[in-house]
Amino acid sequence: MTEMAPRLIQAARAAEARLAGRATPFLFNAWYIAGFAEDFSRTLKRRTILGRPLVFYRTTAGAPVALSDRCVHRSFPLSKSKLEGDTIVCGYHGMRYDEGGQCIEIPAQKTAPQGICVRAYPLREQGPLVWIWMGDGEPAADLPLGDWATDPAWPASNAYFHLKASYIALHENLLDLTHLSYIHAATFGTPDYAFAPYEVETDDAAGRFAVSRSVMPTRLPPVWAKPTGLEGRDAARIARSEFSGPSVHTVNVRFYGLDVSEAERPDTQITTAHLVTPETATTTHYFIHHGRNFGQEDESITSFMHEQLTAAFMEDVEGLEAVEAMVADTPVEDRYEVSVASDRAGVAMRRWIHRQAEAEAG
Numbered sequence: 001m002t003e004m005a006p007r008l009i010q011a012a013r014a015a016e017a018r019l020a021g022r023a024t025p026f027l028f029n030a031w032y033i034a035g036f037a038e039d040f041s042r043t044l045k046r047r048t049i050l051g052r053p054l055v056f057y058r059t060t061a062g063a064p065v066a067l068s069d070r071c072v073h074r075s076f077p078l079s080k081s082k083l084e085g086d087t088i089v090c091g092y093h094g095m096r097y098d099e100g101g102q103c104i105e106i107p108a109q110k111t112a113p114q115g116i117c118v119r120a121y122p123l124r125e126q127g128p129l130v131w132i133w134m135g136d137g138e139p140a141a142d143l144p145l146g147d148w149a150t151d152p153a154w155p156a157s158n159a160y161f162h163l164k165a166s167y168i169a170l171h172e173n174l175l176d177l178t179h180l181s182y183i184h185a186a187t188f189g190t191p192d193y194a195f196a197p198y199e200v201e202t203d204d205a206a207g208r209f210a211v212s213r214s215v216m217p218t219r220l221p222p223v224w225a226k227p228t229g230l231e232g233r234d235a236a237r238i239a240r241s242e243f244s245g246p247s248v249h250t251v252n253v254r255f256y257g258l259d260v261s262e263a264e265r266p267d268t269q270i271t272t273a274h275l276v277t278p279e280t281a282t283t284t285h286y287f288i289h290h291g292r293n294f295g296q297e298d299e300s301i302t303s304f305m306h307e308q309l310t311a312a313f314m315e316d317v318e319g320l321e322a323v324e325a326m327v328a329d330t331p332v333e334d335r336y337e338v339s340v341a342s343d344r345a346g347v348a349m350r351r352w353i354h355r356q357a358e359a360e361a362g
């Protein structure tokens, strides 16, 4: 019979106590993706973000609106109510809220007393993305995603997964390139990837954590080889995955053929923003904005890559959902996890989230 030595279990538990996990409060003072532009329309839409039920719509002038979904009278969902012009009329007793969340009419009385309102959340549109500020007060930060996300030189496509797993597990997955050869064996993993050298960068002050990995020479799997024209050629594949806050994780991959001299190498990059919005402690809105800086005119590259990458990210979704189900099925006293050397960036990131959550809680 084999069993983990009690001292190893104890050490794993002691290390985990300082890491963010499912019980760690969310970080509210950050921009998160609320949805894509089309999620804000003239049809009321409910979405829960950081455990807060919200209702989305667009005003007649086209401005996106996000309000708390709970009518403050008797908690009826505003998302099951009626959009009239720029206002919502509650489906239970008819209280009317404007786009700023103010109650402006109570049918059973002459006037609506001042100050009755539902919370309205600040939103910002950036190309196809709509960001929401979940913190108290006015937004205290710039939007976290760079200009490439709206630059026509970077044709892009978008995807969404409703992930039944913790957002922290998703960030850790993205900071861990060692899973590519296994979970992604059928898509973008190649066996040599698991053994390639990697570098870890951690910047606690800035809340940035990154892993980079260079594989060369390598043969690229079709998802990368076809669009870059590197099929059947020895190539270099240089990937960098960076966590830059609770809602944004950017994975950049550069490729070149080793048969081309340094001076003649095209700058071929594929960048994927993994945009992570916790729904609850164990479910996540997982948005993808995926762009490239080449083949701008070729629509077929966009659709090929979209299809291939969506299939590959589905492998992460299925893997993380299997993890979440396993955690739920495991007795609490057995829920320890052992970290190894390649988890360094993920562990540093989880420590940072844990500390941030403590700081936000005051």
Ligand code: FES
Residues within 6 Å of the ligand: 071, 072, 073, 074, 075, 076, 090, 091, 092, 093, 094, 095
């Ligand atoms: S619950 Fe909304 S008006 Fe009564």
Ligand SMILES: [Fe+2]
Residues within 6 Å of the ligand: 173, 179, 180, 183, 184, 316
């Ligand atoms: Fe993955």
